[in-house]
Amino acid sequence: MTSLYPKHRTLMLGTAMALAPMAAFAVPAGGYGDLVEDVAPAVVFIEVTGKQRTADALPDNMPEALRRRFEQQNPQARPQGGLGSGFIISDEGQIVTNHHVVDGAQVVQVTLADGRKFDAQVVGSDPATDIALLSIKAEVDLPYVSFGTSETMRVGDEVVAVGNPFGLSSTVTSGIISAKARDINSGPYDEFIQTDAAINRGNSGGPLFNNEGEVIGVNTAIISPGGGSVGIGFAVPSDLVREVVADLSDDGTVTRGWLGVSIKPMSDEVAQVLGYDTATGAVIESVSKGSPAAEGGLRKGDIVLRFDEAEITTLRDLTRAVAAKNPEDSATITVLRRGKERTFDITIGTLAPQDA
Structure with a gap:
């Protein structure tokens, strides 16, 4: 240019x-x-x-x-x-x-x-x-x-x-x-x-x-x-x-909501093992210490399937859903852990500007 x-x-x-x-x-x-x-x-x-x-x-x-x-x-x-x-x-x-x-x-x-x-x-x-x-x-x-x-x-x-x-x-x-x-x-x-x-x-x-x-x-x-x-x-x-x-x-x-996790896509191999036709959800790769996710009980390896009523099929689905929440609001998150679905109620934090 x-x-x-x-x-x-x-x-x-x-x-x-x-x-x-x-x-x-x-x-x-x-x-x-x-x-x-x-x-x-x-x-x-x-x-x-x-x-x-x-x-x-x-x-x-x-x-x-x-x-x-x-x-x-x-x-x-x-x-x-x-x-x-x-x-x-x-x-x-x-x-x-x-x-x-x-x-x-x-x-x-x-x-x-x-x-x-x-x-x-x-x-x-x-x-x-x-x-x-x-x-x-x-x-x-x-x-x-x-x-x-x-x-x-x-x-x-x-x-x-x-x-x-x-x-x-x-x-x-x-x-x-x-x-x-x-x-x-x-x-x-x-x-x-x-x-x-x-x-x-x-x-x-x-x-x-x-x-x-x-x-x-x-x-x-x-x-x-x-x-x-x-x-x-x-x-x-x-x-x-x-x-x-x-x-x-x-x-x-x-002002955007913050969950405090890093995520990656589900691999095709994991999808096959779990019985999915295609890879879906967001796999939690790490959980920040002291974050809303950590305090709410989420763990590394959890696969996020739903955020409130929104189905999570891609990483962007989770990113946008979390960002749209107001800080201090509660969110119901459904994850797949060791082959079983589990639900957590988590209070969303505030995303720092530099993290956006």
Whole structure:
């Protein structure tokens, strides 16, 4: 990636209201013009300035000539710029974007589609889901868009992406949902919407709309052999974004539940011995001393089958189920131990930010 656009996550090969009935998902007669007119004013262009210095910060009283010479000899100490997208979700100026767009930012400037510019404050940011919440202050109400329900979207449904690829503001692309619940190994809560709508550098943090003009995803990553769109882009589903944004707007942080175990998949050999057609559940590899799991009676080798009412078939099922619980809540966990099912009631702890 170039220094101008360092803020779009690219996965390099080899090395961003209730829904209407099904009929509404057809391409609108005459195209997407009406939809874009409605939603584009709420999509913003984000410019970020950060400072990456060498190990020792430059003193404030350093002579300007010496400072310039130092920065010429140490390019990494120069101000670094980044571009991204975002969208306004309230008339009070709340803006959703990606964490990686504003990570390390000293100055964040937001430009609206009509050209108005605002300095933005980072309310909070969640690296685990790559979602950030910004805020701007305006003397008048601002245009905004609403979240739709990503869960009810289907593979093959039409979607529209609006953003600022390569700094080209208010760029619109369309496509379909290519897949749901994609795990691209970027974090513990991967459940991306995959789309073939063109997404490029600078689209990060921009909205993915359904045909009702509701946000059903936040564009965040692409797979590309050369850095440009090849029709494989990923968006954080709106159902998850809505929860994260609500948490960030409260106190600027996201609070998640913590169990205190490390887990691994069940092997095919163990599945055969236990009589399962396919490997299922999450095998506890270790239990942290003093953790909720340890105090609740879980042991190394237990196979977690259910967490409350949720069936645990993959590791992500358990990770997401635990994270969704509020600290100090009780959870009923069913495990397989030595061929017999056992149930434990465990009080969930609080996940430390660095563990997310």
